[in-house]
Amino acid sequence: MSATSRPSTTARRRRVDEPDRPRSRRLALGVIATGLLMNVLDGSIVTVAMPAIQSDLGFSPVGLSWVVNAYLIAFGGLLLLAGRLGDLVGRKRMFLIGTAVFTAASLLAGAAGSPAVLTAARFLQGLGSAMSAAVSLGILVTLFTEPRERARAIAVFSFTGAAGASLGQVLGGVLTDALNWHWIFFINLPIGLATLALAVPALPRDRGLGAAAGADVAGALLVTSGLMLGIYTVVKVESYGWSSAHTLGLGALATVLLAAFVVRQATTRSPLMPLRILRSRTVAGANLVQVLMVAALFSFQVLVALYLQNVRGYGAAETGLAMLPAAVVIGVVSLGVSARLIARFGERAVLLTGLAVLTALLALLVRVPVHATYVTDLLPVMLLAAGFGLALPALTALGMSGAGEADAGLASGLFNTTQQIGMAAGVAVLSTLAAARTERLIAAGRPRPEALTSGYHLAFAIGTALMIAAFAVALTVLRRPAQP
Numbered sequence: 001m002s003a004t005s006r007p008s009t010t011a012r013r014r015r016v017d018e019p020d021r022p023r024s025r026r027l028a029l030g031v032i033a034t035g036l037l038m039n040v041l042d043g044s045i046v047t048v049a050m051p052a053i054q055s056d057l058g059f060s061p062v063g064l065s066w067v068v069n070a071y072l073i074a075f076g077g078l079l080l081l082a083g084r085l086g087d088l089v090g091r092k093r094m095f096l097i098g099t100a101v102f103t104a105a106s107l108l109a110g111a112a113g114s115p116a117v118l119t120a121a122r123f124l125q126g127l128g129s130a131m132s133a134a135v136s137l138g139i140l141v142t143l144f145t146e147p148r149e150r151a152r153a154i155a156v157f158s159f160t161g162a163a164g165a166s167l168g169q170v171l172g173g174v175l176t177d178a179l180n181w182h183w184i185f186f187i188n189l190p191i192g193l194a195t196l197a198l199a200v201p202a203l204p205r206d207r208g209l210g211a212a213a214g215a216d217v218a219g220a221l222l223v224t225s226g227l228m229l230g231i232y233t234v235v236k237v238e239s240y241g242w243s244s245a246h247t248l249g250l251g252a253l254a255t256v257l258l259a260a261f262v263v264r265q266a267t268t269r270s271p272l273m274p275l276r277i278l279r280s281r282t283v284a285g286a287n288l289v290q291v292l293m294v295a296a297l298f299s300f301q302v303l304v305a306l307y308l309q310n311v312r313g314y315g316a317a318e319t320g321l322a323m324l325p326a327a328v329v330i331g332v333v334s335l336g337v338s339a340r341l342i343a344r345f346g347e348r349a350v351l352l353t354g355l356a357v358l359t360a361l362l363a364l365l366v367r368v369p370v371h372a373t374y375v376t377d378l379l380p381v382m383l384l385a386a387g388f389g390l391a392l393p394a395l396t397a398l399g400m401s402g403a404g405e406a407d408a409g410l411a412s413g414l415f416n417t418t419q420q421i422g423m424a425a426g427v428a429v430l431s432t433l434a435a436a437r438t439e440r441l442i443a444a445g446r447p448r449p450e451a452l453t454s455g456y457h458l459a460f461a462i463g464t465a466l467m468i469a470a471f472a473v474a475l476t477v478l479r480r481p482a483q484p
Contacts (some may be wrong), residue, residue, distance in 0.1 A: 011403065025143050027202040029153050031195060032136045034159040035099055038163050038191045039129040042484065047116060049181040066119045074126025076420030077228030079134045081220050083412050084273060086135035092203045095139065098131025101452035110185035137412035139203060141400045151339040157394040159334035160235030172340040219264050219271060226257030227417070234424040237432055240255050277411060285477035286399035287415060289470045291422040293355065296362060296466035298426025303456050305435065311370060311449045322374065326385035331460070333389030342394055350479050355471040357387025360420065362467055370453045398478065430459040
């Protein structure tokens with residue numbers, strides 16, 4: 001054999017390595033999805049166990065809200081910072097540290113014997129979740145560079161988040177009833193340890209840009225304090241009211257801090273969040289659509305569960321099972337349909353279709369009766385949740401499309417941050433307005449189930465309007481890609 005016809009060592013090595021690359025990428029995707037599942041489960045599983053936690057630890061009604069708020073404030077406030085730090089010190093390192101912190105905090109939460117310890121543990125869980133979640137999408141988009149493969153990977157990622165939320169409601173009820181509330185946190189230990197063991201060999205090594213590329217300490221303090229204070233203000237609106245000095249004062253301070261952060265990023269030599277990422281019309285539009293969509297879908301994800309329990313008398317486990325068809329159709333569409341549709345028609349067209357279906361879902365809920373029959377009144381709504389399986393993968397792909405590899409962690413953190421902002425806004429606006437209408441009707445002598453249903457109707461109507469606004473933004477801001 002001549003020298004020219006003999007395969008080179010590099011070529012032989014490439015042929016040996018190539019069969020393993022798809023397998024290693026799939027393993028890495030599995031690790032990222034498992035980490036996401038653990039975080040999402042923790043966010044939804046705790047809501048079902050709140051009465052048991054209050055009874056066992058002696059939480060006051062006001063103090064009990066901090067079991068949720070401590071996690072939400074830490075998670076939402078630190079996402080952007082954690083995403084940029086992942087770009088600087090390495091996304092794999094940030095994912096491993098975040099998963100380890102979350103797992104250790106879960107052990108502390110499960111063993112908590114007082115309200116103070118559980119609240120602190122929940123804050124640490126939020127910190128760990130922010131560190132791992134902020135870089136997950138960044139790792140994913142650098143692993144899967146081919147459009148069709150990336151669409152499938154994002155579909156798996158989106159399905160995991162949606163399915164985890166529904167599974168958490170079922171699992172929380174089962175664990176609390178069969179064992180006790182401590183196990184809703186202890187269940188994270190084997191998942192976290194397995195994720196760490198697999199992540200070390202599975203996730204790609206990345207050295208990061210180095211601290212000098214963006215070690216903006218002042219910017220980090222401004223954005224973290226601004227986001228934490230803003231989210232705290234929003235989640236406490238229900239207690240203080242929109243026009244109170246507490247809400248207006250802290251809201252104004254949070255706005256000033258975030259405005260100062262933007263000014264600093266425009267003027268400093270080494271910004272924490274280079275504003276170039278917002279020059280992408282696609283990235284900016286996708287994040288705005290997400291805020292509106294997530295705020296609207298709070299009325300489906302949470303208020304439907306409250307309707308089933310408070311009006312229809314369902315138990316915790318029954319409520320989770322009643323909402324299981326939504327998770328099933330989201331999973332089928334996310335894993336089996338969305339990637340092919342995105343490859344065929346593009347992210348924008350699939351997103352618009354998903355938003356239209358979700359608008360129909362919320363519009364149907366506006367008319368749900370007090371004495372609803374599950375098969376005729378609620379099951380069709382659950383099936384229309386398929387729109388979420390179309391919209392979220394397409395929106396995620398658009399939200400990450402305008403970021404280069406150097407900014408992938410930042411774009412991931414930004415996308416997760418806007419998701420938390422939308423969630424907090426949905427909680428504050430929709431739950432407050434629904435509760436206010438319910439209280440007025442009860443004071444006027446209307447039966448409690450009827451008053452509750454009317455309050456939920458108002459929230460569903462506002463959610464429908466928000467979803468229409470999301471559709472309008474997607475239609476006008478997100479440009480149709482140019483044809484080759």
